[in-house]
Amino acid sequence: PENPDNPLDQWILSEAEKLVLEVTNQLESYELQKAIAPILNFIDLLNNWYIRRSRRRFWRSENDSDKLQAYETLYSVLMKLITVAAPFIPFITEEIYMNLKTEGTPDSIHLGSWPEYNESIRNLELEMKMALTRQAVSMGRALRSMHSLKTRQPLKALHLVTRDEKEKLVLQEMADIIAEELNVKEVIFKDNEEDLVEYSAKANFKVLGKQLGPNMKTAAAAIAELKPSEIQSLIEGATLSLDLSFGTLEITEESVVIQRSEKANMKVLNEGSLTVALDSELTEELVQEGIVRDIVRSVQNLRKEKDLDVSDRIVLFVSGSEKIKDSVKAFQDYLSTETLTDKWTWENNEDAQKVECGGEECFIAIQKA
Secondary structure, three states, rough: OOOOOOOHHHHHHHHHHHHHHHHHHHOOOOOOHHHHHHHHHHHHHHHHHHHHHHHHHOOOOOOOHHHHHHHHHHHHHHHHHEEEEEEHHHHHHHHHHHOOOOOOOOOOOOOOOOOOHHHOOOOOOHHHHHHHHHHHHHHHHHHHHOOOOOOOOEEEEEEEOOHHHHHHHHHHHHHHHHHHHEEEEEEEEEEEEOOEEEEEEEEEHEEEEEEEEHHHHHHHHHHHHHHHEEEEEEHOOOEEEEEEOOOEEEOOHHEEEEEEEEEEOEEEEEEEEEEEEEEEOOOOHHHHHHOOOOOOOHHHHHHHHHOOOOOOOOEEEEEEEEHHHHHHHHHHHHHHHHOEEEEEEEEOOOOOOEEEEEOEEEEEEEEOO
């Protein structure tokens, strides 16, 4: 599409041009192995970010300009992807091409021209913003995995701390995307890590031992008494001067061993200048929403098993415990919207399958509406 309105379209089109440039440069240098990495990276961006985040645009029943641009964008980048991948996976790309080719295009992908890099489509700032957003999301997902907090369970908040002001502005701009990807109710920005973790410090004996000798014990006691704000300043690169009985001691981050302990309900992860923390406290409402999201996932799997089209409407049958029933009633609008359900009933259908929803047994069945 020419000048697409949606930033997602602009971003993936820019990434497609980056793909063409990187693969072309590697092939012209006869670096065949290095030419494969950009292809794999782009498949990940396309499948796990662009398509997944655009699925509601593809589902939409009305044929508005946004839906049209989504399909045009997807068609365009798929054609670029299979063209640059054709030398490496000739048969699969040919199969995809046969599904995509239109009147007037070459009979085979291998009879077409190699795409020319179009620098005017590149948007380096948008690429940077999306890369930073994906980093924050990746760290949040890692935290969920580390602490067994499944993605379908909504959480209260994600806290973000960055010492880079430009990063902070980008993350604030992309906060809605981050919240949706990590299934949190809000994204909260903090000025420093003190709000998320408690700091303590111990003397680094390897660094200070030879320097201080018999005065090491006095210095170690003073370092253990450092305030969280003083430890934070060391992390940020400051030098502290301690007035001790034997004189003045200047210490830096290398002089101490800093220990972080998470505050109540906080799960914290740091990577470079970015720190993310998940608030893991679960309210009854959050638990109910988590149950319904499990039901949604099971319904989507049933739709695939029954080979339903992505736009097919369904009738949904649900049964289970009172906890399941209360959860479905509380979030019935969300359940209907996500699964394209025209009508749902509380009954144990003879074709129902048993699935696990929030640790509870649930029985679901679907019929095409």
